[in-house]
């Protein structure tokens with residue numbers, strides 16, 4: 001029974017959860033069972049954790065946990081980096097203690113005694129590179145260069161938008177990273193494992209980090225199986241007679257051999273399973289980044305943004321065909337979309353800095369919101385499909401990851417040099 005759970009139920013449950021985690025947010029599953037399962041998977045540990053904490057430690061415990069959560073999730077911290085290095089150390093340590101001394105054997109050649117060093121070293125190198133590489137931080141010195149990289153689509157990105165936090169003119173496809181507090185070109189996400197943003201310039205290193213990790217995990221599980229198989233062959237276990245402690249003689253069978261291996265090499269078998277599950281998870285995550293995001297040239301952040309725009313566009317199309325439709329009145333459309341009565345919308349006034357102010361909404365309708373409404377209305381009237389303008393064909397999209405567009409016109413100006421030059425000019 002336990003064996004059944006171990007061999008079948010565990011991998012199947014893992015696969016279902018992995019599928020829900022990766023595919024839950026897609027258009028197809030978003031509102032279905034898989035989408036709900038994803039929400040459940042994401043929120044369940046939190047609920048249970050907080051409930052247990054309240055039970056054990058009361059209010060103080062909750063406060064402490066909230067502070068810890070804030071530190072772990074919204075501030076740069078090396079916790080996951082340490083966890084990663086720790087996991088690597090434990091696995092590499094187990095390997096050198098329990099598996100490496102068994103090589104070479106009937107199934108594992110001497111070649112692997114050399115190859116394994118490269119396979120073990122590669123995730124470390126990719127990790128270092130990804131942790132310490134520039135994601136594409138936009139500063140006063142580099143904002144102009146980044147602004148030349150991508151076009152505005154007037155759907156998600158608009159001309160002359162300022163970042164309210166760092167004050168630079170936001171280049172298209174950039175986003176202010178909440179964790180590192182910097183604007184990042186083609187921001188994908190903040191990666192806790194790397195304690196670094198993932199953006200235009202280091203997306204390839206992030207992917208290399210994933211690739212080297214799934215390769216080494218798959219290699220590990222594969223070579224462990226070969227090692228075990230080699231032992232079975234060398235000891236001729238399939239054609240031998242086992243003697244129990246009570247002296248009973250038993251003819252060998254695959255089941256008996258399996259039991260024998262399980263009791264003598266449990267650590268190797270457990271680690272082999274662990275590596276295989278981890279390999280599947282990392283591979284799935286990488287496959288999402290490569291076969292989906294890279295192929296369509298979209299970032300993780302943009303998948304949410306784009307999905308929102310698509311929802312809005314559906315409403316705009318409905319509006320354009322409805323009797324309420326008023327041509328070329330983006331403010332009326334804005335009010336229609338965001339649920340404020342039309343009457344007040346008509347009284348909207350222009351504020352000093354060019355933004356449009358509605359008294360009813362009590363917040364300025366920003367220029368870009370007006371532009372977005374205009375653009376979506378234009379498209380809806382033509383009944384055209386929304387096009388993601390950053391798609392340049394699969395091969396070009398892959399090349400953009402390997403050789404980022406911003407770097408194609410030469411290296412970026414170095415902040416210090418520019419400052420020194422400015423200082424020199426000032427002194428002249």
Ligand SMILES: [Zn+2]
Pocket residue numbers: 163164165166167168175176177181182183
């Ligand atoms: Zn910013």
